[in-house]
Amino acid sequence: MTTTLMVQGTTSDAGKSTLVAGLCRVFARRGYRIAPFKPQNMALNSAVTPEGGEIGRAQALQATAAGVPPHTDFNPILLKPNSDTGAQVIIHGRAISNMEAAVYHDYKKVAMEAVLSSHRRLNESYDCVMVEGAGSPAEINLRENDIANMGFATEIKCPVIIIADIDKGGVFAHLIGTLMLLSEDEQELVKGFVINRFRGDIGLLQSGLDWLEKKTGKPVLGVLPYLHNLYLDAEDAVAAENIVSKPTLKVAVLLLPHISNHTDFDALRLNPSVDLCYVRHTQRISNVDLIAIPGSKNVISDLNFLYSECWDQDIQRHVRYGGKLIGICGGFQMLGEYIYDPLHIESTEKEMKGLGLAEFSTELTESKTLNHVCGFSKMLNSTVTGYEIHCGRSYGSALRKSFVDFEGHPDGVLSDGFISEDDQIIGTYFHGLFDDPSASQALLLWASNGRLDTPAIDIDIKREQQIDFLADACEQHLNIRKIESMMGLITE
Numbered sequence: 455m456t457t458t459l460m461v462q463g464t465t466s467d468a469g470k471s472t473l474v475a476g477l478c479r480v481f482a483r484r485g486y487r488i489a490p491f492k493p494q495n496m497a498l499n500s501a502v503t504p505e506g507g508e509i510g511r512a513q514a515l516q517a518t519a520a521g522v523p524p525h526t527d528f529n530p531i532l533l534k535p536n537s538d539t540g541a542q543v544i545i546h547g548r549a550i551s552n553m554e555a556a557v558y559h560d561y562k563k564v565a566m567e568a569v570l571s572s573h574r575r576l577n578e579s580y581d582c583v584m585v586e587g588a589g590s591p592a593e594i595n596l597r598e599n600d601i602a603n604m605g606f607a608t609e610i611k612c613p614v615i616i617i618a619d620i621d622k623g624g625v626f627a628h629l630i631g632t633l634m635l636l637s638e639d640e641q642e643l644v645k646g647f648v649i650n651r652f653r654g655d656i657g658l659l660q661s662g663l664d665w666l667e668k669k670t671g672k673p674v675l676g677v678l679p680y681l682h683n684l685y686l687d688a689e690d691a692v693a694a695e696n697i698v699s700k701p702t703l704k705v706a707v708l709l710l711p712h713i714s715n716h717t718d719f720d721a722l723r724l725n726p727s728v729d730l731c732y733v734r735h736t737q738r739i740s741n742v743d744l745i746a747i748p749g750s751k752n753v754i755s756d757l758n759f760l761y762s763e764c765w766d767q768d769i770q771r772h773v774r775y776g777g778k779l780i781g782i783c784g785g786f787q788m789l790g791e792y793i794y795d796p797l798h799i800e801s802t803e804k805e806m807k808g809l810g811l812a813e814f815s816t817e818l819t820e821s822k823t824l825n826h827v828c829g830f831s832k833m834l835n836s837t838v839t840g841y842e843i844h845c846g847r848s849y850g851s852a853l854r855k856s857f858v859d860f861e862g863h864p865d866g867v868l869s870d871g872f873i874s875e876d877d878q879i880i881g882t883y884f885h886g887l888f889d890d891p892s893a894s895q896a897l898l899l900w901a902s903n904g905r906l907d908t909p910a911i912d913i914d915i916k917r918e919q920q921i922d923f924l925a926d927a928c929e930q931h932l933n934i935r936k937i938e939s940m941m942g943l944i945t946e
């Protein structure tokens with residue numbers, strides 16, 4: 455009997471993070487102290503914990519669902535890919551180095567120690583732990599030294615649920631195929647299945663479910679419907695839905711190959727007055743009010759990409775015609791004169807010319823800034839809150855007209871970013887700045903030249919509603935008692 459349960463998926467995007475978030479809320483509602491846990495996450499969308507550590511954004515969301523503050527033990531290993539073959543490796547919230555995939559593969563034995571020590575701590579301080587796997591356990595080429603799926607589950611011998619997405623088709627083949635690629639011991643750990651994103655007549659599915667249970671001897675724990683209108687922080691894939699009913703402000707976000715923290719734009723995407731679009735490879739930036747250059751895990755490479763798409767020309771034209779421009783973190787760094795990377799923190803190139811829209815430059819350094827921050831923006835006449843995740847340090851005369859001034863920054867810094875002399879361009883290290891309703895409202899007023907003066911979306915309230923909506927669906931469609939008994943929390 456154990457109080458840990460692991461959710462694994464037949465594919466990426468099968469719904470693992472969502473199911474874990476839903477179950478965390480369901481168990482929290484029942485009075486359990488529950489911790490989310492993802493041994494190893496590969497994502498460029500991260501969050502800062504109150505102690506200043508870095509974890510995957512999905513685990514921060516699951517922590518909210520569980521009603522506990524995010525902690526680095528919830529995601530002991532975070533891999534942030536910054537090239538096709540390499541990633542920054544973050545262990546217990548701290549970046550330790552960049553590693554090529556093959557090197558990391560050998561490093562996994564060390565990583566497993568970090569995973570197990572985090573899990574041990576959670577086991578001691580929580581009633582139960584809800585674990586999320588990564589990708590699928592059927593990647594037989596990655597099974598040796600695995601820490602993300604069955605490698606972890608067999609080590610601690612916890613029950614496993616496998617979730618599959620029926621919307622894409624082939625759900626029975628996915629489930630049976632996945633099971634068949636597992637060893638007997640691993641198959642033994644699989645205690646049931648969840649079918650996700652079902653739409654249609656459940657009566658027509660029943661014979662398939664009966665067949666599956668008979669064939670495997672394992673129960674189907676429930677069929678979750680396709681939840682239209684569920685908008686939760688996407689783990690890595692950029693969420694594309696845009697809710698527009700009365701568009702007043704057009705925003706274009708450049709979809710950079712190493713975009714980081716794209717959830718910065720969720721509060722805009724969910725605002726019915728904002729028409730937000732992502733500008734993709736081969737597309738040009740059309741007529742918009744605001745262009746946003748997002749964060750990037752590889753600023754030099756993404757700047758190269760931006761030039762190859764000719765977006766620099768579109769940005770210059772946009773600014774010439776009075777359009778507004780905001781650069782966030784890596785996007786802010788791109789607005790300056792140069793990016794220097796003498797230690798090759800992110801890139802094989804040592805320097806790259808920036809867009810030259812403001813007089814400052816950035817140097818990437820070994821130490822990484824990770825903070826929750828709050829300051830005052832004179833230009834917005836508002837407090838601004840957010841979080842910082844960056845290695846770059848920016849300096850230059852443009853920064854004298856700062857975007858935000860601090861009193862009591864954790865690193866003793868006095869100000870952040872810049873605003874151009876004509877107030878058209880903002881550069882800032884603040885992630886999540888549209889999440890703060892008062893700053894967001896002031897930014898929308900700025901971006902729309904005073905046209906849009908409605909309260910901004912409060913993303914925290916929205917997120918809470920969404921988690922409850924998800925948990926209600928889990929309570930309605932899943933056999934929660936069976937899951938509780940599987941975890942040894944009750945006797946059925």
Ligand SMILES: NC(=O)CC[C@H](N)C(=O)O
Binds near residue numbers: 752784844
């Ligand atoms: N989050 C970001 O955009 C980071 C920007 C850049 N890669 C840095 O580390 O400084």
